[in-house]
Amino acid sequence: MSFDFTTYLPYLINRTGVELAGAFSREIAQHGVTLPMWRVLAALHYRDGLRISDVAGLTSIDISTLSRLIGKMEKRGLVIRRRSPEADGRVVTVVVTPAGQAATRAIVPVAQRYEAIALAGFTTDEAAALKQMLIRVYGNLSGDALDSAA
Amino acid sequence: MSFDFTTYLPYLINRTGVELAGAFSREIAQHGVTLPMWRVLAALHYRDGLRISDVAGLTSIDISTLSRLIGKMEKRGLVIRRRSPEADGRVVTVVVTPAGQAATRAIVPVAQRYEAIALAGFTTDEAAALKQMLIRVYGNLSGDALDSAA
DNA sequence: GCAGGATATTTGCAAATGCAAATACCGCGT
């Protein structure tokens, strides 16, 4: 049973993610935003007015967790839930408030700094290659590939 | 405020980790083991009889969460807590039982299959390069680099 | 125009999580 823990891809990804999340979380707490909240803000910065389910898809946060998280963010004045009566009445879209935009503006430089720390010593090409490979891995995992394997 | 969400490293790492974890968890549940439990088993497969704090370091699981997790694993007969009276009496080491070994044997092939799925389309060199880069990133994050940045 | 199945979100609930305080133990200095 040969199994080398230390070069096992899911392990390497997990520990890197946890480490990244921990340090970053502590710092953005000063801006009154938790890490999951930042993820939502980042998704909405990419495109404002997304539906809850779209935010879930982008952030990999469970949709029920997200529903409650959006509630908290609403209470903190970061976002607003909006139901459009004209469109599909089941859909809730999430819109960033000015306060949410301010929080995003404050955190983006922190986020960029952390990425720079993570990629210290990487050439531009190396960093791009790493990202591209992670995108490929994600592509391999999403959707049907897994179902057929199970 | 330029910030491209879709090529932001922590984002790419997080979503890949979540996707990987979700599919894999569902499958190993059939073996009566949760994902955090598998992480512990994998760490102990690497080296049996580790201290709780060492397992925490290897698995990136919080030490208090781990204390309770080990308790559950003990109840399921996967591992045993051991306090050696001769050595430092504060230390608890964790030892795998035959049932734990059997579970590990059952899951290792599943784990390998998932890694293969994740790395589908990668050459051996590419896969090695990806892993090596993740190890470098982790190195950049652990320890002092972050303190000086905060 | 209405029943019935599909989709989007919310809510109930039990379990997992992480921080901080408590506990147990070590070893040094006196």
Added chain:
DNA sequence: ACGCGGTATTTGCATTTGCAAATATCCTGC
């Protein structure tokens, strides 16, 4: 031998999480 700061683990507690069921709305066929 004793107290004291330091380390390893556990426990208390409030929060977060995710699955499954409930709710609300939509849409198609009749």
